[in-house]
Amino acid sequence: MTDITKLLNHEDALKYIVQYLGFKDTQGFSTYGYDLYLPNAMRKWCQEHTSQLGVQAHEAEKFVYDISPYFYEAAWELCRRGILRPGVQSYGKQSTDDGSAGNGYSITPFGKQWLSESDKDIFIPTEPGRFSEMLAPFSKIFGSGFHERANEAIRCYNGHTYLACCVMCGAAAESILLHLAIQKEGVEEKVLKLYKASNGRKKLEDLIVGQQKQNLKIDFEVCFGLLKYWRDEAAHGRKSTITESEAYTSLALLLRCAQFAQGNYQSLTSKLAE
Numbered sequence: 001m002t003d004i005t006k007l008l009n010h011e012d013a014l015k016y017i018v019q020y021l022g023f024k025d026t027q028g029f030s031t032y033g034y035d036l037y038l039p040n041a042m043r044k045w046c047q048e049h050t051s052q053l054g055v056q057a058h059e060a061e062k063f064v065y066d067i068s069p070y071f072y073e074a075a076w077e078l079c080r081r082g083i084l085r086p087g088v089q090s091y092g093k094q095s096t097d098d099g100s101a102g103n104g105y106s107i108t109p110f111g112k113q114w115l116s117e118s119d120k121d122i123f124i125p126t127e128p129g130r131f132s133e134m135l136a137p138f139s140k141i142f143g144s145g146f147h148e149r150a151n152e153a154i155r156c157y158n159g160h161t162y163l164a165c166c167v168m169c170g171a172a173a174e175s176i177l178l179h180l181a182i183q184k185e186g187v188e189e190k191v192l193k194l195y196k197a198s199n200g201r202k203k204l205e206d207l208i209v210g211q212q213k214q215n216l217k218i219d220f221e222v223c224f225g226l227l228k229y230w231r232d233e234a235a236h237g238r239k240s241t242i243t244e245s246e247a248y249t250s251l252a253l254l255l256r257c258a259q260f261a262q263g264n265y266q267s268l269t270s271k272l273a274e
Contacts, residue, residue, distance in 0.1 A: 002053050004066045008045075013067070013074035016045055021107065021115060033093025034104035036084065039064065042071050075105060081158060083111035114160060138258040141265070146175035150254060162247035163240050166227075169250040173227045176261050177204045183269040184208060201228070208268055216267060223260045227253055 020041045031037045045067060046053065046060035053063055078084040084105040088094070096104065107115065139147035153168035181191045181204045194203050209220045227250060261268060 002063070004063070007049060007052050008067055008070050010070050010073050010077070013045075013070040014077055017041055017071070017074050017078065018115065020044065032096050032104065033088035033090075035089060035107045036075070036105040038071055038075055038103045038105065042067055045071075072102065078111075079105070081114075082108055083114050084108065134255065135258075138262060141262060142176050142179045142258065146172050146179070146258075149175055153251060153254065157247050157251060160244070162244055163242050165247040166242050166250045169247075169254045170227045170232075172254055173224055173257050174201060176257060177201065177208065177224070180204075180208050180261060180265075180268050184271065212267065216264065219260065219264075220268075223253065223257045226250075227257065 017036070021036060031040065042064045043061055046063045047057060050057050050060050053060060055062075075084060079086065085108050086102070086105055088104065089106045135147060135150050139150075149168050149172035153165050153172060156162070156165035156168055178191065178195060181195070182188050184207060185191050191204070191207075194200060194207070197203065205220075205224075209217045212220075
């Protein structure tokens with residue numbers, strides 16, 4: 001028996017629906033008055049994965065039931081983000097009982113804009129799925145503050161609020177700095193007082209890498225420098241120039257920062273530089 005969980009999860013279904021919305025050929029299936037008639041997307045997925053499912057094309061549809069929870073969850077996620085909404089496209093369009101029961105969706109005005117800009121979004125995992133899995137090892141090390149801010153950053157990116165995404169990436173990076181400083185100093189209250197003082201972030205950086213070897217200092221600045229710049233840029237009242245590209249890079253850098261801090265944890269938290 002085919003294990004569907006090895007072929008599909010919520011993230012895969014969401015990505016597939018986004019791609020499917022740009023696919024015009026319905027392969028003879030009616031969409032009624034909806035932009036997305038979900039059974040059609042599920043049938044198409046099954047038809048495209050016959051070899052992995054181990055069946056002939058005419059047998060593929062029997063797996064629609066098995067994959068449906070992932071597609072319903074993904075459709076709801078797109079509704080939650082404001083990209084889709086349940087129901088027909090407009091008044092007078094053909095509706096069906098099946099469509100009204102959770103199978104028929106239409107694209108919102110925001111969704112049309114989002115889909116036109118989503119060439120990279122579908123490769124950024126969302127919090128409930130793989131991104132959370134990628135963060136899990138780092139969240140255990142750097143704490144709930146990091147986890148909360150990192151996941152807020154991905155939610156901002158998915159909502160196309162790129163300025164907020166960069167702010168939260170910077171905040172998550174500061175959670176890493178705070179953790180490293182506390183581990184190095186050993187007294188949390190002292191570190192928090194230092195952090196809250198004027199130029200607190202710079203003081204934390206000096207505490208962590210001030211006496212480290214030059215190559216480690218350079219690597220540290222490469223990882224954290226741009227996130228720091230974007231967070232400062234976002235804090236000013238003037239119009240921001242931060243776009244999707246900066247936000248996308250910011251997310252990638254945040255993961256890189258976490259990897260760097262984990263990989264150099266002993267050196268960064270030891271009392272004396274090696």
